[in-house]
Amino acid sequence: MKRVLVLTLLLAGCGSPAATSTGGDITVFAAASLTESFTKLGTAFEAAHPGSKVRFSFAGSSALAQQINQGAPADVFAAAAPANMKQVTDTGAVTATPATFARNTLQIAVPRGNPGRVTGLADFAKADLKIALCAEQVPCGAAAKKVFEAAGVKAAPDTLEQDVKAVLTKVSLGEVDAALVYRTDVKAAGGKVEGEDFAEAANAVNDYPVAPLAKAPNAPTAKAFVDFVLSGRGREVLIEAGFSAP
Amino acid sequence: MRSRLPVVLVLPAVIGLVFLLVPLAGLLINAPWATLPAQLFSQEVGQALRLSLICASLATVVCLVLGVPLAWLLARSDLPGRGVLRALVTVPLVLPPVVGGVALLLVLGRRGVVGQYLDQWFGISLPFTTAGVVLAEAFVAMPFLVISVEGALRAADPRYEEAAATLGASRWLTFRRVTLPGVMPGVIAGTVLCWARALGEFGATITFAGNFPGRTTTMPLAVYLALETDPDAAIVLSIVLLLVSVAVLAGLRDKWISGPS
Amino acid sequence: MTLQAELRVERAGFTLDLDLAIEPGEVVALLGPNGAGKTTALRALAGLLASTSRIRHNGSTWDGLPAEKRPIGVVFQDYLLFAHMSALDNVAFGLRARGTRKAEANAVALRWLDQIGLADFAHARPRRLSGGQAQRVALARALATSPELLLLDEPLAALDASTRLRVRSELGRHLQDYPGHTLLVTHDPLDAMVLADRLVILEHGRVVQQGSPRDVVRQPRTDYVAHLVGLNFYRGVARGTEVLLDDGGTLSIAEPADGPVHVVFPPSAVSLYPAKPAGSPRNTWQAVVSGIEQHAHTTRVDLDGSPSVLADITTATVAELRLQPGDALWVSLKATEIHTYPR
Numbered sequence: 007m008k009r010v011l012v013l014t015l016l017l018a019g020c021g022s023p024a025a026t027s028t029g030g031d032i033t034v035f036a037a038a039s040l041t042e043s044f045t046k047l048g049t050a051f052e053a054a055h056p057g058s059k060v061r062f063s064f065a066g067s068s069a070l071a072q073q074i075n076q077g078a079p080a081d082v083f084a085a086a087a088p089a090n091m092k093q094v095t096d097t098g099a100v101t102a103t104p105a106t107f108a109r110n111t112l113q114i115a116v117p118r119g120n121p122g123r124v125t126g127l128a129d130f131a132k133a134d135l136k137i138a139l140c141a142e143q144v145p146c147g148a149a150a151k152k153v154f155e156a157a158g159v160k161a162a163p164d165t166l167e168q169d170v171k172a173v174l175t176k177v178s179l180g181e182v183d184a185a186l187v188y189r190t191d192v193k194a195a196g197g198k199v200e201g202e203d204f205a206e207a208a209n210a211v212n213d214y215p216v217a218p219l220a221k222a223p224n225a226p227t228a229k230a231f232v233d234f235v236l237s238g239r240g241r242e243v244l245i246e247a248g249f250s251a252p
Numbered sequence: 253m254r255s256r257l258p259v260v261l262v263l264p265a266v267i268g269l270v271f272l273l274v275p276l277a278g279l280l281i282n283a284p285w286a287t288l289p290a291q292l293f294s295q296e297v298g299q300a301l302r303l304s305l306i307c308a309s310l311a312t313v314v315c316l317v318l319g320v321p322l323a324w325l326l327a328r329s330d331l332p333g334r335g336v337l338r339a340l341v342t343v344p345l346v347l348p349p350v351v352g353g354v355a356l357l358l359v360l361g362r363r364g365v366v367g368q369y370l371d372q373w374f375g376i377s378l379p380f381t382t383a384g385v386v387l388a389e390a391f392v393a394m395p396f397l398v399i400s401v402e403g404a405l406r407a408a409d410p411r412y413e414e415a416a417a418t419l420g421a422s423r424w425l426t427f428r429r430v431t432l433p434g435v436m437p438g439v440i441a442g443t444v445l446c447w448a449r450a451l452g453e454f455g456a457t458i459t460f461a462g463n464f465p466g467r468t469t470t471m472p473l474a475v476y477l478a479l480e481t482d483p484d485a486a487i488v489l490s491i492v493l494l495l496v497s498v499a500v501l502a503g504l505r506d507k508w509i510s511g512p513s
Numbered sequence: 514m515t516l517q518a519e520l521r522v523e524r525a526g527f528t529l530d531l532d533l534a535i536e537p538g539e540v541v542a543l544l545g546p547n548g549a550g551k552t553t554a555l556r557a558l559a560g561l562l563a564s565t566s567r568i569r570h571n572g573s574t575w576d577g578l579p580a581e582k583r584p585i586g587v588v589f590q591d592y593l594l595f596a597h598m599s600a601l602d603n604v605a606f607g608l609r610a611r612g613t614r615k616a617e618a619n620a621v622a623l624r625w626l627d628q629i630g631l632a633d634f635a636h637a638r639p640r641r642l643s644g645g646q647a648q649r650v651a652l653a654r655a656l657a658t659s660p661e662l663l664l665l666d667e668p669l670a671a672l673d674a675s676t677r678l679r680v681r682s683e684l685g686r687h688l689q690d691y692p693g694h695t696l697l698v699t700h701d702p703l704d705a706m707v708l709a710d711r712l713v714i715l716e717h718g719r720v721v722q723q724g725s726p727r728d729v730v731r732q733p734r735t736d737y738v739a740h741l742v743g744l745n746f747y748r749g750v751a752r753g754t755e756v757l758l759d760d761g762g763t764l765s766i767a768e769p770a771d772g773p774v775h776v777v778f779p780p781s782a783v784s785l786y787p788a789k790p791a792g793s794p795r796n797t798w799q800a801v802v803s804g805i806e807q808h809a810h811t812t813r814v815d816l817d818g819s820p821s822v823l824a825d826i827t828t829a830t831v832a833e834l835r836l837q838p839g840d841a842l843w844v845s846l847k848a849t850e851i852h853t854y855p856r
Contacts, residue, residue, distance in 0.1 A: 417579065418561070
């Protein structure tokens with residue numbers, strides 16, 4: 007135990023010149039939809055930057071933005087929508103220019119076997135099908151609204167869920183016949199939910215911005231983490247999770 | 253003569269009171285008073301508020317109808333495994349409400365153990381309906397009633413029931429005319445707790461019944477979703493919920509107290 | 514029609530085995546020390562307790578009937594008036610429970626309240642009633658249904674001494690008017706003597722003695738009964754005018770007897786002297802003071818000797834003798850004060 011600690015200290019002390027300015031702990035506030043991919047990225051980042059430690063706080067982007075504006079000691083903010091990033095740039099909590107690191111598109115999610123025989127966006131108007139959407143107040147709901155408007159479909163949802171996970175719960179339990187969620191969410195749900203791409207999804211591409219915070223307690227490492235997310239290695243992990251490159 | 257209150261009690265009592273009331277004050281201080289009236293009388297708020305009050309009240313009725321007999325069974329019967337049963341009754345208290353909602357879906361959902369037959373045989377589907385909201389709220393709130401009434405029943409002197417029996421009263425009449433009036437304070441306390449819990453219910457409701465304005469969007473759901481985009485509106489909604497519940501409870505309390513004693 | 518009861522209750526470490534026969538209009542007092550099974554017997558009669566008892570009355574049997582199906586009225590020790598009902602509703606409760614219409618039940622109840630002098634309290638809640646008033650309401654509630662069997666469980670125990678006297682005589686009047694069978698459970702001998710026609714004395718779940726109050730007072734058959742009635746009590750074997758006591762000592766008696774006998778005499782018949790008295794009393798023996806207890810007008814002295822004895826002496830005598838525990842005294846007892854009867 008002690009030996010490992012000494013080794014770590016040594017490594018931290020005599021790393022490459024680029025790494026000397028980084029290290030230590032950073033706290034990353036990230037949208038809940040980034041939970042899997044960012045956890046992976048964090049591990050990779052820690053391996054590439056010895057001596058650094060990344061802590062995550064995953065939650066709804068809006069809640070995170072509010073926490074940041076209330077002075078939460080975070081270093082990096084990765085939001086699920088530009089609007090949430092705007093909440094923090096408006097108050098000056100973020101002064102750097104946010105960079106888009108990933109895109110997410112909607113997919114039709116159906117329970118395994120597709121019992122409702124849902125084949126396209128038009129099926130969302132059928133009254134006899136049970137449909138779940140995200141509430142308009144949350145990003146996936148806002149995106150769904152845009153998609154339906156573009157397609158000219160009058161959706162008949164039975165429920166407007168508070169977040170994507172809640173929608174997926176209902177799809178995986180078979181309580182609804184179809185829902186609109188992000189591709190990454192379908193991917194994360196594993197085999198219990200099937201995803202179908204649809205053309206109108208292009209109308210609501212969701213950009214994920216990331217930026218270091220103006221008052222980041224550990225600014226150098228925060229900057230390094232943002233760079234890492236935007237790097238090829240970061241992209242690889244994100245695409246694996248179902249995101250597309252910006 | 254009133255004796256002086258001991259500091260060891262008063263100090264923590266005051267801290268406790270402050271601890272409970274300060275967050276409330278925080279809400280009030282941050283309330284956007286200028287837009288409050290407009291928000292208050294908006295159609296959505298009215299709809300959510302009405303739905304909340306109706307559902308919480310119906311859930312309370314369900315809890316009373318089922319919970320009081322259950323409390324009686326736990327307190328008075330010599331059922332084997334009564335201790336285990338009593339512990340199980342409190343499960344909804346410790347279960348995160350969202351998990352409770354999922355559990356309800358697994359049983360009463362369209363593909364649930366029971367729900368699939370409700371759907372096939374009677375065409376009844378509870379999720380995403382107002383009935384579903386009532387059910388979810390009742391599930392989470394019932395333990396408050398059961399525990400409260402059972403405590404009162406266990407503290408009550410069962411010899412009054414014997415006295416009623418010697419006067420020729422059947423067990424049902426005894427329960428109605430002697431046992432129940434005897435534990436009325438416990439029933440009332442339990443009902444208040446139950447109603448308040450149902451009114452504030454969020455997790456199980458949104459998980460089991462979903463969220464659709466006018467049908468399943470109760471105030472807590474509206475508050476939560478408002479918080480996503482418009483924290484001011486969320487504060488307003490919270491204050492409305494708070495004021496209404498306090499008004500209802502205070503009103504009932506006065507009525508009970510001024511009633512025949 | 515006689516009420517016949519064979520009460521059998523088995524519990525861990527306790528068996529109740531009591532045969533009772535109560536005539537109409539008769540008041541039987543069940544008397545016994547704590548734990549003797551008095552209340553168990555009452556509960557078995559009331560049907561409040563599962564037992565293998567057999568109860569027959571008027572050609573029908575009550576065996577296995579629950580309490581609410583038995584034609585009984587019970588006055589409980591602390592009355593158990595329903596706190597949320599008025600006195601009137603309490604008294605009317607039994608009639609209502611048995612299907613009488615509200616108006617009629619209320620009329621009967623009001624008549625009862627009038628009879629016990631509490632018509633003015635018809636709408637009062639029990640907590641506004643004094644102990645004595647509550648007791649009367651409890652009695653009215655039990656009698657309002659005109660039960661065949663009235664069961665009274667320590668009906669006066671919760672009252673203070675002064676109220677008790679008045680309520681006791683009033684209760685006595687009501688019991689006299691009541692045509693049914695009455696069982697009074699009590700540990701107070703005075704209640705039993707005043708109210709009952711017959712005493713049944715229960716110890717360890719069995720009857721140890723029964724008879725009229727007069728007989729029981731004069732001829733106790735156990736230490737408990739002797740203690741209740743306040744007599745010195747011994748077992749012995751008589752040979753003419755001498756009784757050899759089982760626990761040691763010999764007493765001379767005035768009326769000759771033979772064989773095993775009980776021996777009783779009142780503590781007031783005993784005199785105490787600092788030195789051996791000379792003269793007439795035929796029984797004198799030495800004893801040591803083991804306890805002194807002040808009563809209203811006398812002092813009761815507990816003496817260890819052969820035999821041990823209780824003596825009631827005047828306060829003046831106490832002062833004269835300067836009594837202390839441990840003092841050795843001479844006990845003197847006139848033979849004519851001693852009463853013997855066969856065992």
